[in-house]
Amino acid sequence: MSEASRALLFRLFGFKSFKGSQEEIIDHLCAGGDALVLMPTGGGKSLCYQLPALLRPGVGVVISPLIALMQDQVDALLQAGARAAFLNSTLDARATREVERRLFEGDLDLVYLAPERLTTERGFALLDRLHAAGRIALFAIDEAHCVSQWGHDFRPEYLQLSALHQRYPAIPRIALTATADQPTRQEIITRLALEDARIFVASFDRPNIRYTVNEKNDPRRQLQAFLADHRGEAGIIYCLSRNKVDETAAWLNSIGHAALPYHAGMETAARSDHQRRFQREDGLIMVATIAFGMGIDKPDVRFVAHLDLPKNIEAYYQETGRAGRDGLPAEAWMLYGLQDVVLQRSRIDQSDAPPQQKLLEGQKLNALLGYCEAPRCRRVVLLDYFGERREVCGNCDVCLNPPELFDGTVLAQKALSAVYRTGQRFGVMQVIDVLRGKDSDKVRKWGHDRLSVFGVGADLDDHTWRGVMRQLVAGGLLHADLTQHGALKLTPEARPVLRGETAIEMRRQLAGRVAPRSKKGASAAITAELSPPAALRFVALRQWRADTARAQGLPAYVIFHDRTLKELAEARPRDRAALAGISGIGAAKIERYGEALLALLADA
Numbered sequence: 001m002s003e004a005s006r007a008l009l010f011r012l013f014g015f016k017s018f019k020g021s022q023e024e025i026i027d028h029l030c031a032g033g034d035a036l037v038l039m040p041t042g043g044g045k046s047l048c049y050q051l052p053a054l055l056r057p058g059v060g061v062v063i064s065p066l067i068a069l070m071q072d073q074v075d076a077l078l079q080a081g082a083r084a085a086f087l088n089s090t091l092d093a094r095a096t097r098e099v100e101r102r103l104f105e106g107d108l109d110l111v112y113l114a115p116e117r118l119t120t121e122r123g124f125a126l127l128d129r130l131h132a133a134g135r136i137a138l139f140a141i142d143e144a145h146c147v148s149q150w151g152h153d154f155r156p157e158y159l160q161l162s163a164l165h166q167r168y169p170a171i172p173r174i175a176l177t178a179t180a181d182q183p184t185r186q187e188i189i190t191r192l193a194l195e196d197a198r199i200f201v202a203s204f205d206r207p208n209i210r211y212t213v214n215e216k217n218d219p220r221r222q223l224q225a226f227l228a229d230h231r232g233e234a235g236i237i238y239c240l241s242r243n244k245v246d247e248t249a250a251w252l253n254s255i256g257h258a259a260l261p262y263h264a265g266m267e268t269a270a271r272s273d274h275q276r277r278f279q280r281e282d283g284l285i286m287v288a289t290i291a292f293g294m295g296i297d298k299p300d301v302r303f304v305a306h307l308d309l310p311k312n313i314e315a316y317y318q319e320t321g322r323a324g325r326d327g328l329p330a331e332a333w334m335l336y337g338l339q340d341v342v343l344q345r346s347r348i349d350q351s352d353a354p355p356q357q358k359l360l361e362g363q364k365l366n367a368l369l370g371y372c373e374a375p376r377c378r379r380v381v382l383l384d385y386f387g388e389r390r391e392v393c394g395n396c397d398v399c400l401n402p403p404e405l406f407d408g409t410v411l412a413q414k415a416l417s418a419v420y421r422t423g424q425r426f427g428v429m430q431v432i433d434v435l436r437g438k439d440s441d442k443v444r445k446w447g448h449d450r451l452s453v454f455g456v457g458a459d460l461d462d463h464t465w466r467g468v469m470r471q472l473v474a475g476g477l478l479h480a481d482l483t484q485h486g487a488l489k490l491t492p493e494a495r496p497v498l499r500g501e502t503a504i505e506m507r508r509q510l511a512g513r514v515a516p517r518s519k520k521g522a523s524a525a526i527t528a529e530l531s532p533p534a535a536l537r538f539v540a541l542r543q544w545r546a547d548t549a550r551a552q553g554l555p556a557y558v559i560f561h562d563r564t565l566k567e568l569a570e571a572r573p574r575d576r577a578a579l580a581g582i583s584g585i586g587a588a589k590i591e592r593y594g595e596a597l598l599a600l601l602a603d604a
């Protein structure tokens with residue numbers, strides 16, 4: 001079987017070898033086994049069901065909640081020379097009948113199905129007839145974490161998918177997700193009746209993503225500087241509120257970046273239009289709340305920026321994971337400040353969730369704060385959270401620009417005392433003013449200039465003190481009470497520090513930004529790796545791809561990925577045989593685009 005699947009991999013997709021456990025998964029399915037596949041975004045999940053669907057008799061039935069993406073997925077398969085179609089609410093009755101006819105005539109290798117389409121009487125009746133005709137190759141359940149009732153992607157129809165097992169026990173099933181955490185994994189197994197499935201867990205590392213966390217002090221200026229290194233690239237900027245999304249998008253446009261807003265408060269039509277444009281056009285920035293999420297399958301998102309702290313590490317991993325699916329260099333960049341901690345904590349405190357849930361959310365937030373303040377390699381901390389051990393990565397801000405650590409016990413004591421002496425009724429500003437001995441009206445009004453702590457921190461600047469306060473809040477020694485305008489209060493953990501029983505290690509504020517990968521961003525990073533003539537060819541190839549995609553109404557990456565263009569520019573193949581040697585060019589694409597590519601490369 002391996003022989004056949006490798007041949008198909010090459011002929012259809014133009015790839016020479018499998019990635020990770022793709023081959024094992026494919027063999028397992030072809031032999032009739034069930035599988036649960038946990039693989040990060042960009043890991044290559046699609047091939048794990050596409051190839052077995054092609055290799056086994058009948059059609060592979062793919063259940064996916066991402067209706068907006070089905071057209072693109074089908075287009076990509078058609079481009080590769082496979083026979084594929086979809087059934088969802090966007091089709092009219094005639095088109096639906098046509099797809100159904102093709103199903104029964106054995107004219108399709110893959111059919112994508114929206115879950116709500118399947119779990120109706122009519123849906124199951126269709127499958128029953130297909131099954132009776134012996135025409136089902138397998139079931140693939142994509143985005144399998146949608147079955148989890150606690151996740152924010154929950155789809156009730158997914159709960160009915162266990163019926164697939166009861167009705168068609170002999171048909172192999174494969175469930176796939178990029179969600180890493182253990183409880184969700186267990187829920188998928190139980191709810192989809194996958195107890196007998198083989199579980200394939202890939203590493204959740206995304207080596208091409210560079211992680212950076214910066215202290216938030218002047219967010220717009222910081223964002224602008226960051227974007228200056230990413231001109232013309234596609235990226236996502238996450239903000240907490242709808243207002244901030246709208247404002248940020250408008251501001252970005254005013255300074256010459258093409259940005260679109262996306263949040264749940266927008267009209268549905270505008271929202272899907274923005275999503276569609278982001279997916280299809282090159283180099284757009286999507287400014288979004290977390291409502292913009294699962295439906296993104298764009299391989300060339302070069303950066304994900306967080307202007308506000310996400311909810312927890314899982315959310316952060318998911319959101320940043322949308323960058324760099326194509327394996328080329330990408331950035332996960334976050335700004336993080338004291339206000340974020342305060343906001344997220346009070347969001348938890350003030351929610352209506354049961355106490356147990358609040359406790360759990362609080363712990364998850366702490367883990368994220370630990371990540372932000374960590375003096376260790378970000379990747380090590382991140383993967384450790386998912387139970388994976390790692391060596392330091394060399395591709396995060398901490399590795400590239402290690403923060404200086406120092407014994408912050410005395411600073412902590414001064415800050416905690418100042419909070420205590422001022423009666424635990426004041427916010428950060430006032431406490432810092434007192435520490436620095438600032439003779440302001442507000443300080444005098446409350447008589448804080450007469451306290452013993454007044455001026456004990458005059459040797460340090462505002463910025464440094466803010467860093468200290470943030471680390472104390474993040475570390476759980478201080479609690480900011482939002483119901484009292486952010487008044488700082490000591491927690492029980494502060495006591496041993498005040499008494500000198502516990503030492504506190506702190507990191508000094510990062511002086512500057514980590515040097516960017518290249519001055520002009522990742523597509524420039526690609527050309528920078530090429531010789532000058534190859535770089536010119538790459539630019540010409542991109543132009544050709546844009547024109548070709550537009551002429552067919554397709555997203556550019558459905559024609560070829562950047563990676564393939566890069567290889568073409570480097571290798572400059574002279575004939576069809578040489579073209580076939582380029583990764584990402586299968587037989588159908590040679591038929592379709594071979595002549596044009598050879599002509600272009602001969603001239604360029």
Ligand code: ADP
Nearest residue numbers: 015017018019040041042043044045046047326
């Ligand atoms: P996922 O669904 O896990 O996010 P995809 O299936 O979209 O990942 O694949 C991610 C990228 O990896 C795609 O660009 C795909 O073409 C590429 N890819 C997948 N398998 C291989 C392989 N065996 N060799 C080379 N590239 C591959």
Ligand code: ZN
Nearest residue numbers: 377393396399
């Ligand atoms: Zn690192």
